[in-house]
Amino acid sequence: MTAPVLAHPPTLADRVVGALRDEIRARRLVPGELYSVQQVAELLGVSRSPAREGLLKLAEAGLVRFTRNRGFRIVLPEPRDVAEIFAVRLALEPAAAARAASRGAVLTLEQLDDATHLGDEASFWEADRALHDAILRAGGNRRAAEIVAGLRATTALLTPPTSAGDRSLAAIRDEHAPVVAAVAAGDAAGAERAMREHLEHTGRLLVARVADRPVEDPAVERIWSEAVN
Known part of the structure; x- marks a missing residue:
């Protein structure tokens, strides 16, 4: 796939x-x-x-x-809103990545690579959404894919993407590489771990942005932990 x-x-x-x-x-x-x-x-x-x-x-x-x-x-968004969205994604996507690996799914970074090379943010985020959707569907849960698509649409309205100052497109692309590699290797535990790390990093950055605080601020960690842990 x-x-x-x-x-x-x-x-x-x-x-x-x-x-x-x-x-x-x-x-x-x-x-x-x-x-x-x-x-x-x-x-x-x-x-x-x-x-x-x-x-x-x-x-x-x-x-x-x-x-x-x-x-x-x-109505200004609350950092807690973003943290809760990522709590739901963390409940769905790492497990889906593990199942995709167990089922021998075939994924590719080609579209992310092309968009990164061109510096085309619009195409990059289309590729990012498509890759996450492919992983969820490869994990065998169409409804989870639909839920995550809706959550991502809401996040996009609440805050600009993390490429707007927090990370380069190349850095974001590189966070996806371990997920795709683990799926290709049939490494379910590795795929789950890599997806969790990617989502946690992204989620904390977005919570910090909405809170208008550095990501290492204890208040950001408290908001994150209360919603996710």
Whole structure:
């Protein structure tokens, strides 16, 4: 089983989501204040329809809360939200990697390698998602793959990827290499361990980012441990 990259160009609503995240991070949209969909449409230079669609995606991730017939408010994500997402992923993905190894799954880093070489972040994250999905499905659990896909979509709305300042694409690619190698070798324990290490590293980085603290800060470790351990 390979991990194909399916390149999907971002929709206008996707671009609205990205722009809104930027506005929230820059505090041009202030948490707690009441805004209208029309204000967002005018701010971003789009019509009401994609503005509302983008806001609904952010609402699903918990970044926006609508008030009936009044508008919406920005709700900043909590570090605990990210830690809980990774707690679920840690319950599913290491075990799936072990099963994939036991079943002789065939995976590849080719798409990650190509995107890393080109410095193409969009293609890299498509390849990353496809590889994780392939591992979950090779482990024999389609529903787990669907759950993780939803969790990853939520994480992407809550915070930028760890390639945005925390790690290079090459470093992230290298964290996947031991997983793929262990699966290829039929080493179930090694695949499980490598996947766990990758997810724990990524999860802690994202918790630290949302908390706006260094990853080695004791507060980050406390949040992580309370959700995951």
